[in-house]
Amino acid sequence: MDGSRNHVIRTLETVKRWGRLNSPWALHFNTGSCNGCDIEILATLTPRYDVERFGIKLQGSPRHADVLLCTGPVTRQAHDRLLRIYAQMHEPKYVVAIGSCALSGGVFADCYNTLGGIDQVIPVDAYIPGCPPRPEAIIDGIVKLLSSLQPVELQMEKETV
Amino acid sequence: MMGTILPVLASLLLFPGGLTVFLTGMAYEWMNRKLLARFQTRVGPRWFQPLADVIKLLAKEEVVPEDVHPGLFTALPVVALAGCLTAALYVPLWGVGPLYNFPGDLIVTLFLLSLLTLCLGIAGANTFDRFSLVGATRAFTQLFSYEAPFLLALLGPAFVAGSWQIDEIMASGAARWVILTQPIGFIVAVIGLIGKLELPPFDAPEAETEIVAGSLTEYSGRGLALFHMGKIIELVLGITLIAALYLGGLYSPLDFLIKTIALLIVIVILEALFARLRIDQSVGLWWRYGTLLVLLQWLGTIFWKGVAI
């Protein structure tokens, strides 16, 4: 009985994981970047790169999004907003830091109004370096992040332990 | 007892309601997105994209925001979807004549289809989010301006057939396609459907660049998935109805595919071709021209009918 129940759960988890992998809806938030990364994120939507191929859609509302794309060194003014947006997103959620500034503060590292990187404020799941990263790199980063999601077997083992 | 319930259940859950209509809806949504992408010289989504979206949304955490009526918040998507599923029973989906019929089922179907927009509006008004509220206002405004012409346009063929029953209208239009005698009604019906479904260029109620996602801004997870499914089902039912009433009826799956896909292509072309109208423009357009044109068409039809008799 327990075995078959496990089997059902495993199948369900596999289906859920498949859905998440194939339909990452993204939300873009500029935390004080120079626009360079932002226009490259926008460029990923357009014909040459077309992220809709991978099921990635840019959403407007934090409630609809699975992946938060952050650019910029996090200015003090953006700090609270970033926290709020992160809180508004629903589980499961992932954060991708895009560009040198979002990784470490970049050229703005010693400016008085920057905090130096997204991971100073919220946990980051993937880092995409570059100033700015190419659209291909951004797509690659998101896809890599999703394919690194814990395989179902591992996850279930953890739960049983 | 079981003998009567089982077929009913099957018809609700498998065919034509439930599973079939879900899958058809997803297929049509995919076609819609793919065609739009192709028109914009993009590659577009993969074939299983709508399914993945729905599964992901269903698996996502759902949070009921503060300040809303929680019962209403949860119930509205269900009601909207249920309305659409019920409507599927009276529509000749896949060309296999409507499963149930009774005199006046056209009116009931149309009412059931309006339920979605109504629920969307109430859902927006229920959430105390500014974007949702504006979205709700716009959804209601659009409801009032687009339901009426759509309804009137679909009543045109009914009037000619002298019946309010979908299969009878279909039968009477089979010999001579109604589109030939009532071209204006057809155009109004197609554009009315686009307005009803809030697709571009009539997507002011959920204009992303102004009010984020309109009524649905606060919805996530299951609620969003249900509303989404309701919408794609309504798309299928809407074009099925138009095809059945205007394009000489649907009598086989092949018939269904050809006619509905042709209609879908027309809709996607309109989506790709135009900039979004402001809410006042889209409403003005319909009250000023859409409704008037349909009424003219009606007058013509009445006149013609009188002469013929």
Next chain:
Amino acid sequence: MRTTEEILYIAEELAAGWAWDTSTTKPEPNRLDVFVKYLEDLVPIAVGLRVQGLGYLAAITGLDHGPEADILEALYHFCTGKVVVTLRVNLPRRSPVVPTMTNIIPGAEAFERELSEMFGVEIDGLEHPSHLYLPDDMPVDLYPLRKDVHVQDIVARLKV
């Protein structure tokens, strides 16, 4: 269209005619620096420039000459064609005040607010002289672009 020389000449005459004790220099061929001695002359000269059709207010720059010199300087740049006419006023570092230009140049507000926030210059007559153009938690008495304020000081005084 007037030539650069004509514009410079008009501006020079104007500065001499409208205000007392005003000296002018030409640091570059296309620039005229007008050192305004009395604060109350600032707005009238700006009005004069405006009436003569001499450019629009391109920017207000603040300069801090350091704690030793004890002087802050506000530079009002007016641009026409190639010409940049700069009105310069010296302000005491302790309590710097300048009159607002927003009554004659609505666009000046953004620049004035920047000046007041970055250098602590009070703008007399500005509708919203309120603090905080910078992040909400920025201390009111901290003016980032003053020379004696260091990045480390600001970071140390700001939490998070």
Next chain:
Amino acid sequence: MEKTEHKKGFTIPIGPQHPALKEPGHFRITVDGEIVTDVDVRLGYAHRGIEKAAEARSWVQNLYLFERVCGICSHIHAMAYCLGVERLAGVEAPPRAQAIRVLVAELERIHSHLLWLGVAAHEAGFDTLFMYSWRDRETIMDVLERFSGNRVNYSANILGGVKYDLDDEFVQFMCEGLDYLETRSEYYLEVVTTDAMFLQRTQNIGVMTRSQAELLGTVGPTARASNVHRDIRYEAPYSAYKQFPISIVLDQRGDLEARFVVRIKELFESYRLIRRILEELPEGDLAARMPRKIAEGETVSRVEAPRGELFYFIKSNGSDTPERVRVRTPTICNMMSVVKLAIGHQLADVPMILAGIDPCFSCNDRMFRVHLDQSVYANVGPLKG
């Protein structure tokens, strides 16, 4: 979410995270039904404190800092800075370097205007135009990448000249790209002036008369669409614009359509200028030698960025770091006009009007957070179209 009823009316916040804004700005729009009655701007979400940081870095390091004031117009920021510093040092970049600088600046203008066209179309819900113009923009991105190795911050400037030279293969590649873009731009000009549905969203929306534009101190294409002669390339030619003059593009109408037309027509001017530069490209060195310490002095450097006049005030105290660098970006000049223009329009027009000035918050916010008050603008008069 707090309860939304206000005494004054219903307030809708746009930003800092909002689909219409790819960058953070915050607008509080008070509406009466769908009509906008008040607009409040708050900026500063992208304020990084660059001007302070510049005082602690050497002249060369600052070049890279100012290049990242804005990712869309990175070259023109660096160019303004270089021109100013070179003037202070009494060094003039060789003619070939000047020509290449201008060439890259014009390439950047093309990329920026095409980008803007797409974004503005997206605001109007015209996604097909957005996709088309961004697809064509990739042509220019390829050109820039081939030139410098980077798509966005191409870093072509160094103090005293430029880093990269043009070779024949690249010139060939660029000319093909320009030919293609020219035909596309003609098509876009036709679309924005004839598409009836699109015109409904642009014609007579956000009208700004010439005197209003002057009073509000607008710059760049926004001002030129209101028939204000304000183009630094034309008024006060700098760098290679002296040898390769540009003609000014103006429009009388001052509405959103005029802003579309002006920007697209400027594209043709840019194509023409680039071809002309390629024909008459001077030979010679790419860079002059620059001293490590810059002579004491002050200078004003004004250049025409894609969005309008860019103003740099640079003061040196004779050391290897600047005493003060003041950056005034075009967006802050134009931002005032949005606040004034939006009132009386429909809510749906606000993103369009905002997009109409081509706002660039990261440029803007290196310094500001603005709270605008309507009473200050009382003497400007109503601007409703």
